[in-house]
Amino acid sequence: MSPSTVGMRKYTTSSSKIARGVFAAISVNHRACFHSGPRHIRCFDESDGKGYGMRVIIGVDWSDQTFAAVAQTFHLYHPTDVTLVHGVELGMLEHPLVAQAGNVQGYDDFRRAMVDSGRQVVERAAAMVPAEVTSIRKVNEVSNPAQLILDxxxxxxxxxxxxGARGRNRLSEVVLGSVSHRVLLHSSRPTLIVRGAARKIQRVLVAIEDRDDADRVVRWLTQHPFVDPVELCVVHAVVPIGVNEPYVGPEISAWLDDVQRYAEELVQTTAGKLVSAHHTVTTKVIQGNPVAMIEQEAKDMDLVVVTSHGRKGISRFLLGSVSHAVVHHVTCPVLVLR
Incomplete structure (x- = not known):
């Protein structure tokens, strides 16, 4: 059966209804007291509004791609308090005793230069933070970048x-690793992977597999609306069973009808929960490989939202993960909910 769009609907609402981010890290809190530097603490109150009050971690290094991740965050949300954390990767030279044992010449100068470079990247990232952000915390440490972000x-x-993702191909990521790959693999929290230039978000593809996915998506989009109104397209992929038409008996035919009805009900129910003054919503049920279908649908989108079921390590490598594969195939930012 060739991939095809099986169904599509659009949901709208009247305007009278209210819809009620070597690496650095940016975090945002509800009400919190943070060290904004040595011996400095700043406090702030939780604010109402779109994207306010979120705690956000943004990873950046010297690449253009990861600075795009900083900019992308503020196209999505309006955080009020930001913490920049930089991990200086020294590898085996992270520990001075190793350098001393190996009689490494100029180690102290090298370490100072790397730490100073980290300070500069934090300052550059801080300069990109909008003026409305009232408190910025800066941390510059010798640490594994991915682990520092996760911690x-x-x-x-x-x-x-x-x-930000720098475009390392999937095989090299599996074998050699990358910061974005490791964070995506090991994070237990929603993760936004940014590829390409930062963009305003107008069209969002929301891919769901089952009701648990739908509940997670609805909860996130309700609690964390985007800065600007967006068009959502809720999509569910029905995977073909690989049986040719002449060999489909009554039982299989009835089962396929049930699958189709379930898919239609799933996307329509989800859309009904998402429709608001902040969202217009369409739905699609498509047939084909989920990753290929999402990649195809994402070509005209500014953001893809998928969910992760928490598969990690060797099981992910052997069995695969739709969310992980989508991140590697689409060119727009991907938000992975957990």
């Missing part, structure tokens, strides 16, 4: 991790 996300109970 920061856990320690700050982050709502969202944002990181």
């Amino acid at each position: 920061s996300a856990n320690n700050l109970s982050a709502d969202l991790v944002v990181i």
Whole structure:
């Protein structure tokens, strides 16, 4: 059966209804007191509004791609408090005793230069933060970048991790690793992977597999609306069973009808929960490989939202993951909810 669009609907609402981010990390809190530098603490109150009050971690390095991740965050949300955390990667030279044992010449100068470079990247990232952000915390540490981002996300109970992807191919990521790959693989929190230039978000593809996915998506989009109104397209992929038409008996035919009805009900129910003054919503049920179908549908989108079921390590490598594959195939930012 060739991939095809099976159904499509549009949902709208009247305007009278209210719809009620070597690496650095940016975090945003509800009400919190943070060190904004040595011995400095700033406090702020939770604010109402679109994207306010979120705790966000943004990973940046010297690449253009990861600075795009900083800019992309503020196209999505309006955080009020930001923490920049930079991890200086020294590898085996992270520990001075190793350098001393190896009689490494100029180690102290090298370490100072790397730490200073980290300070500069934090300052450059801070300069990109909008003036409305009232408090900025800066941390510059010698640490594994991915682990520092993960630890920061856990320690700050982050709502969202944002990181730029530099385009390393999937095989090299599996074998050699990358910061974005490791964060996506090991993070237990929603993660935004940014590819390409930062963009305003107008059209969003929301891919759901089942009701748990739908509930997660609805909860996130309701609690964390985007800065600007968007067009959502809720899509569900029905995977063909690979049986040719002449060999489909009554039982299989009835089962396929049930699958189709379930898919239609799933996307329509989800759309009904999402429609608001902040969202217009359309739905699609498509047939084909989920990754290929999402990649195709994403070509005209500014953002893709998918969910992760938490598969990690060797099981992800052997069995695959739709969310992980989507991140590697689409060219727009991908928000992975957990």
